[in-house]
Amino acid sequence: MFKIIKKEFLSKNVARIIIEAPYIAKSRKAGNFIILRIDKNGERIPLTIADANIEKGTITVIAQKVGVTSHKLCDMNVGDTILDVVGPLGTATHIANVGTVLCAGGGVGVAPLFPIVQAMKFAGNRVITVIAARTKDLVILEDEMREYSDELIIMTDDGSLGEKGLVTLGMEKVIQREKVNEAVVIGPAVMMKFAALATKKYNIPTVASLNTIMVDGTGMCGACRVSVGGKTEFVCVNGPEFDAHQVNFDEMLSRLNAYKEKEATGYNDYLKSLEPILN
Template sequence: MFEIVDKELLAPGIYRILVKAPLVAAKAAPGHFVIVQAIEDGERIPLTIVSAQDDCIELIFQVMGVSTALLAELEPPAKLPALLGPLGIAPEVSPGEGTVLCVAGGVGAAPILPRARDYHQKGRKVVTILGARSKELLLLVDRLQEVSSELHICTDDGSAGHHGFVTDLIPEVSRRHKIEEVLAIGPLPMMAAVCKITKQLSLPTTVSLNALMVDGTGMCGACRVAVGGETKFTCVDGPEFDGHLVDFTGLANRLCQYREYEQTAYDGYRKERGECQCLNG
């Protein structure tokens, strides 16, 4: 059992939790993730390790369905029945002076923070573009500012920063900086749009994929994705891949397979608890 020692509401429907997991914290590196369960025999939820502090790991999640809603119900000192990790391949960052463009959308700010921090600590110049639907949903602004030489804010509704999408700013930023690589993390359509632009600009681009996962060892095949015409497994081969080689259309179709069932289950959950409005954020 893994104790939740701290919990914070970051934005409507988005939570930060600190979980006691000494063995995981000791081995965690930027880019690693864990798979957690909110209840016994519950659905497995993959979450990026945002940071490892002493014997605890920091996780950030958004309520999207029954499983994450159940996770949001837990209050310290509640315990998670299962936590597996660290999982995935932690990319190696070589010390240097090149500029990295980090592009984050929505909750993608959580997985991009440890990677941006790692680049910064290795001496790389980090320029970050952070986007969200509205000002209230912007995450980790101060922490991203600390590791970025420049931080550009975008909101869909214009309530903060640039009125528009993260993709609007990429050409202008790339003209002012000699970008060596791009890291994009966020909703699938956003990452696909970023990769379309960076391919035109000949900028190497890495994306972090959040696919369906069950066991976290590649045995179930639920997290498979086509990359450069080859089948890869997000849990063991990723979660980061060359964005210009990812079959975003195929992945989007796979992620939609269970959407109707998930929505039906979530509607039932909210009706049961009489919390339809508050969990919608």
């Protein structure tokens, strides 16, 4: 059993949850993720380890209410326990002192970007971070990103916070004014596709984290297979990070839609199961 030590909502549907998991906290690196199962009847879901505290023996995950399990997790309280938490899993981010690193995150993708920003800064890089959301109420980890970034640029679709525009607009402004040695992009697949196209124009080596497509997290289900440079890769065991300029994002977008109907049905069934409790 893994106890929830702290929980807070960063926005209406996004919660930061601190879990007691000393062995994982001791071993995790930027880019690693966990698989958790709330109870014996629950499904397994992958979540990036957003932070860890070795002294306290805790890890931090950030979950967005999307499916049944993420709703259940976000609705749990301090003191509640999670049955299974397995990790750290996945290949850690390659961290090196390369010069100037441009880190771009969209939506809840800002959460897995945070430990990479931290690690890149600790490695001695100049870190410029661009985070984006539809509106200011959906911007997360602003203060944390600012602490570890040499510069933080915030983009919102409606201009309610920072600058108005998409994440790629903020990236382009940075790229056009100074030399960028490496870029990291994490967010919705369509956002990563266009972010990768933006950096490709300038021949900037770019890494994309494809964690959003993972299901089982161990390579057994095959749902997270993607084409990278014409070769089939499994995100959970070979990634989750790949050369963004080699990823077939159109194929990935198509695969992400494969489970939409079943996810919607599962969520509706979950809501129906709550009706007796709510009424």
